[in-house]
Amino acid sequence: MATAEPAGHLVVVGTGPGPAAHMTPEATAAVAGAEWLFGYGPYLDRLALRPDQLRVASDNREELDRARAALAAAADGRRVAVVSGGDPGVFAMAAAVCEAMEAGPAAWRQVDFSVLPGVTAMLAVAASVGAPLGADFCALSLSDNLKPWAVIERRLLAAADAGFVMALYNPVSRARPWQLGRAFGVLRRVLPDEVVVVFGRAAGRPDARMQITTLGEARAGMADMATCVLIGSRSTRLIARPGRPPLVYSPRSVGGEVS
Amino acid sequence: MATAEPAGHLVVVGTGPGPAAHMTPEATAAVAGAEWLFGYGPYLDRLALRPDQLRVASDNREELDRARAALAAAADGRRVAVVSGGDPGVFAMAAAVCEAMEAGPAAWRQVDFSVLPGVTAMLAVAASVGAPLGADFCALSLSDNLKPWAVIERRLLAAADAGFVMALYNPVSRARPWQLGRAFGVLRRVLPDEVVVVFGRAAGRPDARMQITTLGEARAGMADMATCVLIGSRSTRLIARPGRPPLVYSPRSVGGEVS
Numbered sequence: 034m035a036t037a038e039p040a041g042h043l044v045v046v047g048t049g050p051g052p053a054a055h056m057t058p059e060a061t062a063a064v065a066g067a068e069w070l071f072g073y074g075p076y077l078d079r080l081a082l083r084p085d086q087l088r089v090a091s092d093n094r095e096e097l098d099r100a101r102a103a104l105a106a107a108a109d110g111r112r113v114a115v116v117s118g119g120d121p122g123v124f125a126m127a128a129a130v131c132e133a134m135e136a137g138p139a140a141w142r143q144v145d146f147s148v149l150p151g152v153t154a155m156l157a158v159a160a161s162v163g164a165p166l167g168a169d170f171c172a173l174s175l176s177d178n179l180k181p182w183a184v185i186e187r188r189l190l191a192a193a194d195a196g197f198v199m200a201l202y203n204p205v206s207r208a209r210p211w212q213l214g215r216a217f218g219v220l221r222r223v224l225p226d227e228v229v230v231v232f233g234r235a236a237g238r239p240d241a242r243m244q245i246t247t248l249g250e251a252r253a254g255m256a257d258m259a260t261c262v263l264i265g266s267r268s269t270r271l272i273a274r275p276g277r278p279p280l281v282y283s284p285r286s287v288g289g290e291v292s
Numbered sequence: 293m294a295t296a297e298p299a300g301h302l303v304v305v306g307t308g309p310g311p312a313a314h315m316t317p318e319a320t321a322a323v324a325g326a327e328w329l330f331g332y333g334p335y336l337d338r339l340a341l342r343p344d345q346l347r348v349a350s351d352n353r354e355e356l357d358r359a360r361a362a363l364a365a366a367a368d369g370r371r372v373a374v375v376s377g378g379d380p381g382v383f384a385m386a387a388a389v390c391e392a393m394e395a396g397p398a399a400w401r402q403v404d405f406s407v408l409p410g411v412t413a414m415l416a417v418a419a420s421v422g423a424p425l426g427a428d429f430c431a432l433s434l435s436d437n438l439k440p441w442a443v444i445e446r447r448l449l450a451a452a453d454a455g456f457v458m459a460l461y462n463p464v465s466r467a468r469p470w471q472l473g474r475a476f477g478v479l480r481r482v483l484p485d486e487v488v489v490v491f492g493r494a495a496g497r498p499d500a501r502m503q504i505t506t507l508g509e510a511r512a513g514m515a516d517m518a519t520c521v522l523i524g525s526r527s528t529r530l531i532a533r534p535g536r537p538p539l540v541y542s543p544r545s546v547g548g549e550v551s
Contacts (some may be wrong), residue, residue: 054317149420169433195451
């Protein structure tokens with residue numbers, strides 16, 4: 034059996050939605066304890082690394098390669114951290130590392146492996162505008178790199194029909210320009226134009242921008258790669274406030290009809 | 293118009309799933325800055341409050357009363373924090389405060405109001421066992437205090453049918469003993485017995501207990517009030533590891549069929 038002794042340590046951590054104020058003390062300690070840190074460059078840039086820590090930055094499309102390199106380093110005895118934005122378990126590196134571990138050499142499955150949770154983007158966007166995720170909700174990635182578009186459409190329709198609020202991750206990128214517009218079109222077939230839509234960009238960061246609109250007015254151009262899009266249910270509503278932006282919330286109670 | 297000047301400040305904060313290690317620096321600072329703190333007793337007990345801070349503990353079934361009392365104190369000029377476990381926007385106090393604010397006097401809508409995000413239970417449970425939320429997922433409360441059971445069943449079926457992983461909040465309580473068992477029965481009609489189920493209790497705390505089983509073996513008695521139950525999709529899988537518990541993960545990719 035190809036086992037390495039001693040097996041190292043691999044921790045997958047999330048930085049939260051951006052500012053250090055959202056990163057948990059547990060994640061901060063794990064970053065401080067790592068020798069080698071793997072991640073998408075901009076996420077690593079958020080960390081104050083020491084000169085003795087090795088920074089291994091890669092492109093955000095190379096998740097599986099990054100996972101393999103991190104596992105190999107850990108199996109070789111290093112203390113390794115893989116750094117994600119947000120929560121590493123939500124459309125981020127934790128699943129990629131698990132996939133690589135499952136398919137890789139046996140030594141990778143003997144690494145001391147842990148995942149540390151973080152604040153994921155939809156929670157930060159929701160908090161910035163009120164409580165739109167206060168009722169049942171779902172999180173979908175609009176990326177069709179890893180699943181057929183037909184599956185995405187079916188999930189959008191099922192979630193809208195059953196009355197879930199939705200958080201759309203990966204709404205748009207240079208390589209995927211049409212998906213978000215198509216998603217709005219699909220949702221307009223089953224939800225009224227008045228449904229509340231929130232474009233939440235860089236939530237919690239100095240350059241945060243929250244745009245509150247409706248499904249009828251929502252356009253794909255309102256989102257970029259740093260945006261998480263929330264689609265309300267029929268019940269999601271606004272509270273007007275004098276001199277302040279409206280609050281968005283989804284009531285905890287539901288009437289007899291699914292709404 | 294019944295306005296109060298100067299309007300105070302109300303912040304809704306989440307402590308994370310339990311340990312101080314999961315509470316964001318932003319939430320910690322907000323707690324330190326509050327004069328009056330409202331919350332369910334056990335959540336307030338987690339905080340190291342100063343003698344000059346007023347602690348207003350209430351039962352966990354009195355959310356709307358607590359929200360009203362907190363808004364009234366803020367409108368009266370106090371610096372108020374409402375403390376939730378986990379993330380305040382996920383089946384917690386943020387929506388209750390919005391409901392109270394909408395229905396209350398105009399002065400309540402002039403309070404300087406903010407919500408600070410936190411690590412919600414499903415993220416901590418997921419991190420504890422691997423990456424079960426690595427694909428599209430939804431979060432449902434099984435409490436039928438505020439919505440009809442028929443709506444819950446319809447959402448369970450829609451989510452299972454569309455291939456979402458599910459996180460079930462409020463799975464059981466003394467007043468709601470049968471709902472989780474009924475939910476498993478509903479899901480067994482549409483999902484195979486082999487689907488992975490995780491009972492995640494007190495994730496991240498010293499008394500944490502993660503139980504990994506299958507839908508065929510899952511029983512309501514495996515959960516209590518402190519448990520978040522994850523139901524895998526057909527794709528969710530286990531990675532066996534020598535001398536360690538298996539990892540649970542949901543692959544990021546999906547084949548042509550919804551699974």
